[in-house]
Amino acid sequence: MPRTIEEFQQGFAWLAERISSEIIGKPVAVRRLLTVLFAGGHMLLEDEPGTGKTRLARTAAQSVGVGFGRIQFTPDLLPSDVVGVTLYDQNTGRFSWRKGPVFASLVLADEINRASPKTQSALLEVMEEEQVTIDGITHGMPQPFMVIATQNPSGHLGTYALPEAQLDRFMMRISIGHPDRESSLAILRNDIRGAALESPDSDVSSVPCDQENTAKSTGRPVPNHAVPDHAVPDHAASGQASAWVLAMRSVAERVHMDDAIGEYIIRLVEATRGDRQVKTGASLRGALALSRCARVAAAADGRDYVLPDDVAELAVPVLAHRLALTAEAICSQVPQSEVMRRILEQVPVPSIGRERSLP
Structure with a gap:
């Protein structure tokens, strides 16, 4: 299990490489998803249909090796379909409780904004308290626990x-975006090669290997899943995936953050509350989320x-979605991310404090 910063860095890089071998050309999205995972938060993926939101979440769960649950949100979905329901068994004359799909370490809430507000609210207690209360009985979530929600941009039918x-309960909101031309070509090659491997009449040796193109499109080498390093064991095969993730979180929590950096985060959050284009700024929950993500980013490096720089890099994806803009800003179609970038430029950057080692 990882115990040092070096082991954390190796484990983070190994997992990022493993996911990037399936999600081609999106290293930033992969890094930010892992940042949220090891910071103990939840992720919101907002983008157009067909950009790989669901694939990213599924690949992350498979790569980590933890339990995976998927909820396809639809207009007729009920809260009991998410968290579970108590049923009466006529044969035994007793009530029995059936768990919903939310009881998994990594839960994919697919197209969450297609469900009614009543069903959406079923996730509130789960995401904040990591527990569900049904019929007065509280049920805890498995650890680690993370919700990855996808949604189409607002305004879609x-x-x-x-x-x-x-x-506000999502630690970070990101957009994946469509892949560039080289990445799209690498994805097509992967699809062709996969079809050839599945065909019984195909000559596998005639299909060109796409590892070189994958490395070129992502700017990173193709991962070697059999990394001979004690910090990144095959935890999924050994049944230690959950313990490995919790150990990685423990290392990140011990990363030192100088008081000057903490004050920088608070100033950023306070600046969102006094901006002319913001009706309601970020809360203290946003400051805590930014602090945790910054510590994970530091350990990953x-x-x-x-x-x-760790704070500045993550300020927009962590804080922008928490801003409620004024009517004038909404009518002018000013995006929340643009407002947050302007605030980031206005707040003075502190000088770093004294470096310290982990105890």
């Missing part, structure tokens, strides 16, 4: 905007201390 209270 048949969508319901997520309430601000639920948006092999440092046991946080730099201002």
Whole structure:
């Protein structure tokens, strides 16, 4: 199990490489998803249909090796379909409780904004408290626990905007975007090669290997899943996936953050509350989320201390979706990310404090 920053960095890089071998050309999205995973938060993927949101979530669960549950949100989905329901058994004369699909370590809430607000609210307690209360009985979630929700941009037919209270519970919101030309070509080659491997009449040796193109499109080498390093064991095969993730979180929690960096985060959050284009700014929950993500980012880079660059890099995906803009900004179609970038440029960047090692 990882215990040091070096082992954390190796484990983070190994897992990122493993996911990137399936999600081609999106290293930033993969890194941010893993940042949220090891920070103990939840992720919101917002983008157009067909950009790989569901595939990214499924690949992450398979790569980590933890339990996976998927909920396809539809307009007729009920809260009991998410968290579970108590049923009466006529044969035994007793009530029995059946768990919903939310009881998994990594839960994919697919197209969450297609469900009614009543069903969306069923996730509120789960995401914040990591527990579900049904008929007065509280049931805890498995650990680690993470919700990866996908949604189509607001305004699409048949969508319901997520309430601000639920948006605030997502640690980060990102957009994947369509792949560039080289990445798209590499994906097509992978698809052709996969079809050839499945065909009984195909000559596998005649299908060109796409590893070189994959490395070129992603800018990173093709991962070697059999990495001979004690920090990244085959935890999935040994049944230690959950313990491995929790150990990685424990290492990240011990990363040092100077008081000057903490004040920088608070100033950023306070600046969102006083901006002319913001009706309601980020809460303290946003500051805590940014602090945790910054510590994970520092550990992923092999440092046991946080730099201002770690905070600046993650400020937009962590804080932008928490801003409720004014009517004038909405009418002018000003995106939340643009407002957050402007605020980020206005807040002075502190000088870093004294470096410290982990105890």
